[in-house]
Amino acid sequence: xxxxxxxxxxxxxxxxxxxxxxxxxxxxxxxxxxxxxxxxxxxxxxxxxxxxxxxxxxxxxxxxxxxxxxxxxxxxxxxxxxxxxxxxxxxxxxxxxxxxxxxxxxxxxxxxxxxxxxxxxxxxxxxxxxxxxxxxxxxxxxxxxxxxxxxxxxxxxxxxxxxxxxxxxxxxxxxxxxxxxx
Ligand SMILES: [Zn+2]
Numbered sequence: 001x002x003x004x005x006x007x008x009x010x011x012x013x014x015x016x017x018x019x020x021x022x023x024x025x026x027x028x029x030x031x032x033x034x035x036x037x038x039x040x041x042x043x044x045x046x047x048x049x050x051x052x053x054x055x056x057x058x059x060x061x062x063x064x065x066x067x068x069x070x071x072x073x074x075x076x077x078x079x080x081x082x083x084x085x086x087x088x089x090x091x092x093x094x095x096x097x098x099x100x101x102x103x104x105x106x107x108x109x110x111x112x113x114x115x116x117x118x119x120x121x122x123x124x125x126x127x128x129x130x131x132x133x134x135x136x137x138x139x140x141x142x143x144x145x146x147x148x149x150x151x152x153x154x155x156x157x158x159x160x161x162x163x164x165x166x167x168x169x170x171x172x173x174x175x176x177x178x179x180x181x182x
Contacts, residue, residue, distance in 0.1 A: 103175065
């Protein structure tokens with residue numbers, strides 16, 4: 001059991017996301033981000049399958065054929081697009097991505113930035129989150145087209161213009177401007 005290591009890993013990530021959320025004015029989401037990772041269902045899997053270099057969910061998935069921690073996590077955390085997968089209204093039985101509220105799209109962007117930073121360490125570049133998202137194409141994501149477009153737009157802005165300008169745009173335009181719709 002690697003409880004201490006796992007606790008450190010998830011807390012390091014959580015603090016990074018919290019700081020980013022505070023920069024754009026998302027205080028509540030900054031405090032509550034990924035809280036379910038500290039509950040027993042997810043925490044015990046993190047300790048049992050602790051890897052150090054990759055998500056314990058991948059190791060659990062390889063062992064069981066599915067990751068109970070991830071299924072629990074994505075069902076409770078609205079910043080994951082997988083939370084928003086539901087049946088469409090067209091009567092076909094397919095599951096599709098619903099349009100995410102913009103404050104959760106922003107939290108998803110910040111989550112990806114924090115994850116890239118922890119993963120890359122000193123080698124982190126502003127283009128890494130975009131590279132991770134677009135690597136191998138974006139057709140496979142079960143995500144609403146508009147949500148995907150906003151996510152990509154913000155990650156591209158980060159890659160091209162950097163954090164200061166992108167965070168300012170998120171705070172002032174995406175979240176605050178009444179006329180902003182996506
Ligand atoms: Zn999460």
